[in-house]
Amino acid sequence: MAPPPFLTSPEQYKELFDSVDTFLLDCDGVIYHGPVVVEGVKTVLQLMRDAGKKIIFVTNNATKSRKMYKTTFDKLGIEAYEEEIFGSAYASAVYMSRILNFPKDKRVYVLGEKGLEDELDAVGIQRCGGTDPEDRVFIPSMDFSHFPADPTIGAVLCGFDSGINYKKLGKAYSYLRDDPNVHFLLTNQDRVFPTSGTTYPGSGSLSAPLVFALQGKREPTVIGKPNKHMMDAIIAEHHFDPKRALMVGDNLLTDIAFGLGSDVRTLLVMGGVTHKDQVYGPEPSDIRPTFVVESLGDFAVLAKN
Amino acid sequence: MAPPPFLTSPEQYKELFDSVDTFLLDCDGVIYHGPVVVEGVKTVLQLMRDAGKKIIFVTNNATKSRKMYKTTFDKLGIEAYEEEIFGSAYASAVYMSRILNFPKDKRVYVLGEKGLEDELDAVGIQRCGGTDPEDRVFIPSMDFSHFPADPTIGAVLCGFDSGINYKKLGKAYSYLRDDPNVHFLLTNQDRVFPTSGTTYPGSGSLSAPLVFALQGKREPTVIGKPNKHMMDAIIAEHHFDPKRALMVGDNLLTDIAFGLGSDVRTLLVMGGVTHKDQVYGPEPSDIRPTFVVESLGDFAVLAKN
Structure with a gap:
């Protein structure tokens, strides 16, 4: 298979831009790096x-609700609207x-932060833990008296939880061990978070104790x-046409695989967690983006034409 | 392959007993179940x-040092000596x-309990965390100021730690992420502990966040x-002859695989974490003990002959 095209010219940017109606944009690594907005991205x-x-x-x-994300965008001076934001906390809710x-009448036992709790509250799901x-x-x-059975628990939902500890893991494990009807949900399985x-x-690492302890019994x-x-x-x-969409991200395992899995074209940006070698060899990843570009900010050149 | 013999007669017990010079005995599930000694085992x-x-x-x-195990055996009225006890805390030290x-001049960062710390102290290894x-x-x-670099750290050692939290995981991860010379050790990888x-x-589940976060980078x-x-x-x-030894345990994945991996014969006991179906089908495990018996206590019949 030929390696994916690395876009560098205004003509290439324009052709891709015009073919897209819906941009699915990863945030950290694409729009900003922590507190710093990527150059050119506001223009784009x-x-x-x-x-x-x-x-x-x-x-x-x-860890963040849509509302919290909106505040983050505001602070960075980026125009964004709550209904445009789709985080794994909201998606889980x-x-x-x-x-x-x-x-x-059931409750979800949460391993997570306030942002996740807020999104559950917003859809009217009862919760505890968190x-x-x-x-x-x-x-x-x-x-072990810390881990009593609780028939009101209908699910365990794990995200990033800075308060992870044995009491929470023991409770979550006990609910899942005892009742196959208790749902076992993870917001995401990111190994690490970059900052x-x-x-x-990351979230995936903090849920690993439950996944490992229950392996072979609960997925x-x-x-x-x-x-x-x-x-x-x-x-x-959002009812968009996947054929006219583009997923833009810096991570092969999450962003690019996400687009590929739904036949949405993908644009990998450099400058985040992926190195060029992972795309262009000598031993490229099996997860191949449709297009590659140095930065989403490079599309800003289209504003001048 | 024929299924392993299930020993039931005094003649079978005697033949096996006489062929063994060194008995390697798992404790929980073989000698006792929590606070209860398995019937007949004291006689055996x-x-x-x-x-x-x-x-x-x-x-x-x-979680226990040899000294702590000795106390446990004493309380149960079982004759045992510190030098006969080999726990994964001591083995790690x-x-x-x-x-x-x-x-x-280096220190090991410990995710673990006092028993592990005691065994490290006993061999003169400097430690922190724990x-x-x-x-x-x-x-x-x-x-993230909680995770400063520390050039005195030469290893991370994870066991069962009831004080697992993000501060400890973050520190341990940072040491391993930053310096490939920092050793990465687990006392064991048991998914769960039975009680x-x-x-x-169990320990394996509590170290899973580090293993998962570092996957592909550190094993x-x-x-x-x-x-x-x-x-x-x-x-x-202990300098024993593996050919004249027998590993007795209730767990296929740990005890039986342990013996098989060193060409030591194995005796699986029922009544612990393994079901007969896992040995005798319909879909038996690939890990096949040399012999199976209902209980180690069944050998007590030899005392009467």
């Missing part, structure tokens, strides 16, 4: 809006509510990129 | 001692000291059963 977003393109920000970060029809200080405590001895030029253990449903649940949830809400 | 241990057999208690539990020749209350605290926000008729997430060295490091450490200390 304005170009998209001026041309009537639909913009959807698609992120696996499960939508999945539980619309796809699972999660019962109103940021509750009662569960964010160290259990000094293996006192300030380095990485730290989790993973919502975020690259899983199709996320795309289904987006399409259910 | 006495038979072994009277016949001059060597006894080695081989356990993956990394021995591995670091003898095999790695871990430098005296039960230190400074690290067993919840970090309320993602403040009081149920299971909870851990796993010390405990079924890994050969554990057998090498035991043989280095």
Whole structure:
């Protein structure tokens, strides 16, 4: 297979831009790196809006609600609207509510942050765990009275949880071990999250104890990129034509695989977590983007023509 | 392949007993179930001692030192000696000291309990983390100042840690991410630990975040059963003939695989974590014990002859 084209000329940018009605944009690594907006990207977003393109920000970060993301965009001076933002926290809440029809009288036990709780609240799903200080405590001895059965629990949902500990893992594990009807959901399976030029253990790593402890017995449903649940949830809400869409991201395993899995074309940007060698060899990844570009900001050149 | 013989008669017990000089005995599930000694086992241990057999208690539990195990045996009224006890905490300390020749001026960052710390102290290895209350605290926000570089760290060692949290995982991950010379060790990879008729997430599950976050970059060295490091450490200390040894255990994945990996015959006991179906079908495990018996206590019948 020929390697994907690396776009460098205004003509190439224009041809691709014109062929797209809906831009699915990963955030960290594409729009900004932590607190710094990628050069040219504000201009490119304005170009998209001026041309009537639909913009959807698609992120696996499960610690923020749409509202929190909106605040982040505001602080960075980026025009964005809550209804354009699709994070794995919101996607998980939508999945539980619309796809699972999660019962109103059951509760979901959360390993996660306030952003995830807020999105569950927004769709009317009862929850416990999460940021509750009662569960964010160290259990000094293996006192199993901390893990009583609870028939009100209908699901365990794991995202990034800075309060991960044995009490929470023990509770979540016990609910899943005891009742096959308790749903096992992960917001996403990102190994690490990148920040300030380095990485730290991500959501996928924090749910790994449950996945590993239950292996062979329970398989989790993973919502975020690259899983199709996320795309289904987006399409259910935004009704776009996948053939006229483009997924833009910096991560082969999440963003690019996500597009490929739904026959949406993909644009890989450099400058994030992927090195050119992973695309152009000597041993390229099996996950091949449709197009590659140095930066989404490079499309800003189209504003001058 | 024929299924392994299920021993039921005194003649079968005697033939096997006489062919063994060294009994390697798993503890939980073989000798006792939590606080209850398995019926007949005290008599069988006495038979072994009277016949001059060597006894080695081989356990993956990394929360206890040999001294703590001795106390456990004392409380249960079981004759045992510290030098007969080989836990994965002690095996890890021995591995670091003898095999790695871990430098005296370096420290190991511990995810584990006091028993593991005690065994490291016993072989003169400097340590930090572990039960230190400074690290067993919840970090309320993602403040990465909690994970500074530390050139004194020469290894990360993970066992069962009831104080697992993001601060400890973040520190351990950062040390391993930044320096390929920092050793990455796990006491064992047990998914769960069985207790009081149920299971909870085990050492292997608690180290899963680090293993997952570092996948493709760092592979851990796993010390405990079924890994050969554990057998090498035991043989280095006890110098027995593997051909005249028998590994007795209730777990196919740890105990039985452990024996098979070192050409030591194995005896699987029922009543622990393994069901007969896993040995005798309809879809038996690939891990096949040499012999199967209902209980190690059944050998007590030999005392009457």
